[in-house]
Amino acid sequence: MSDYSKYFLMKAEDVPAYVCTKLPDFFADDAVLTSEEIGDGNLNYVFRVRDAKSGKTIIVKQAGVELRISKDMHLSTDRGRIEAKILSIQGKLAPGLVPHVYLYDGTMCAITMEDMVGHTMMRTGLLEHHIYPHFAEDISTFMARTLLLSTDIVMDHQEKKELVKSFINPDLCDLTENLVYTEPYNDCAKRNHVFPPNADFVQKEIYGDKALHLEAAKLKFEFMNNAQSLIHGDLHTGSIFINDTHTFVFDPEFAFYGPMGYDIGNILANMFFAWCNGDATIADAAERQRFCGWVLQTIEEILDKFIAKFWALYQERVTDEMAKTEGFLDYYLGTVLADTAGVMGIEMIRRTVGIANVKDITSIEDPVKRARAERIILTLAKTCIMKRSGFRCGRDYRRAIEQAIARFPRQGTEQRAS
Incomplete structure (x- = not known):
């Protein structure tokens, strides 16, 4: 199991362990976790982690180094930091209209955030x-x-x-x-x-x-x-x-x-x-x-x-x-x-x-x-x-x-x- 001290692009099967490591109290100890990649954008990888017992979910969004629409186009993964920070600012300026951010991991360039359930x-x-x-x-x-x-x-x-x-x-x-x-x-x-x-x-x-x-x-x-x-x-x-x-x-x-x-x-x-x-x-x-x-x-x-x-x-x-x-x-x-x-x-x-x-x-x-x-x-x-x-x-x-x-x-x- 990775200690997440070095960046790598996660696959769906990697994400439950990542969440449990970074947010150990979010899911119950006996949770049965599954993960799927749900992103359809051009830049990032978005995963939903779900507990089969409780139905509780969380989202992990990771920045890749290549555009999904073109492997020849590369971008700085610092965009994840910018996104996490602006969500925090927007949450204060327009309360209730942006999802809550639980964690930004600068090493893995990943944001863990509220799942917009029911939307x-x-x-x-x-x-x-x-x-x-x-x-x-x-x-x-x-x-x-x-x-x-x-x-x-x-x-x-x-x-x-x-x-x-x-x-x-x-x-x-x-x-x-x-x-x-x-x-x-x-x-x-x-x-x-x-x-x-x-x-x-x-x-x-x-x-x-x-x-x-x-x-x-x-x-x-x-x-x-x-x-x-x-x-x-x-x-x-x-x-x-x-x-x-x-x-x-x-x-x-x-x-x-x-x-x-x-x-x-x-x-x-x-x-x-x-x-x-x-x-x-x-x-x-x-x-x-x-x-x-x-x-x-x-x-x-x-x-x-x-x-x-x-x-x-x-x-x-x-x-x-x-x-x-x-x-x-x-x-x-x-x-x-x-x-x-x-x-x-x-x-x-x-x-x-x-x-x-x-x-x-x-x-x-x-x-x-x-x-x-x-x-x-x-x-x-x-x-x-x-x-x-x-x-x-x-x-x-x-x-x-x-x-x-x-x-x-x-x-x-x-x-x-x-």
Whole structure:
């Protein structure tokens, strides 16, 4: 049996002994433990350990040195430390909305944390077209509190600068800078995944649009240089566990001090992917309207609830004297909202033509319907990027979505996608 004094990548059968060594009081002495690997992400290995007698469970998440999507891409395992630390901070800023961390093991680069029992990964639930009525309320609370309360608006400036140093995350930021902000526009590393029926469309609308490239470049350097807020850095529906009444946000290993619009735009984009899947795969018109209508309403509500909570929290918690200047709150929030729209577009493009496509779209089996969904996504994405300063409330997103959908009506889709 290992004493865990030297790093190795664990397999499922290794994990029960690891938990018993590191947390000897968590399970009963007579526990009958089993373990399974449940992770479906690109970077890490996630194990659930269960006691067959009591049903009690715990999660162990270990950072590997290679990306699961590419053995040629290596990352620092320090991301596990960052994730454990930010979960602790977020747990204080947004109580009840992140899982509890029991232990971080710097040698094994492993986090042992609360199992989010009774919750489902949100992307999985959305692919089953499940509606989550409390999501907009929960995620807007999480974002308003974790983002605003970690800024210079509220924090002591020196304390904030110390956190900026602590959360420098060069490997994962480099991954984002390349895979999100660069390669989707030019395929410079020849790693993009483009759906063949849309190859010409992508060539014209994405690779060939130099005005789009300019705006994407501006957004890239905003991401790289604006140490505004302690952001999650990868906030999508695969980073959320949820049920009908409660939401958990997890998996913040991409966290660093960056522009808060990056988190907000990511969640909005991934909600729209759910709309595209429902629109393409739900056969019954009434059921399709029920689910897709809820998604669009939720996109609106996330933005509007975030704005309202941000505004109130700012006025309640602002400490910087100059940030109290009349008109500054409106200016500051305006920059956040513009960046949010731009990032929504950036995320939609990279998940459609980049290396890491999203299951909501790739699981659409009908090639004509998938081609239409992707064209709607890319059209909306360009509007979000090119006209981002005009997105000031939830209704602005609804209007842009409806306009993108109208460009690709159901009738005649087959001819255009061929």
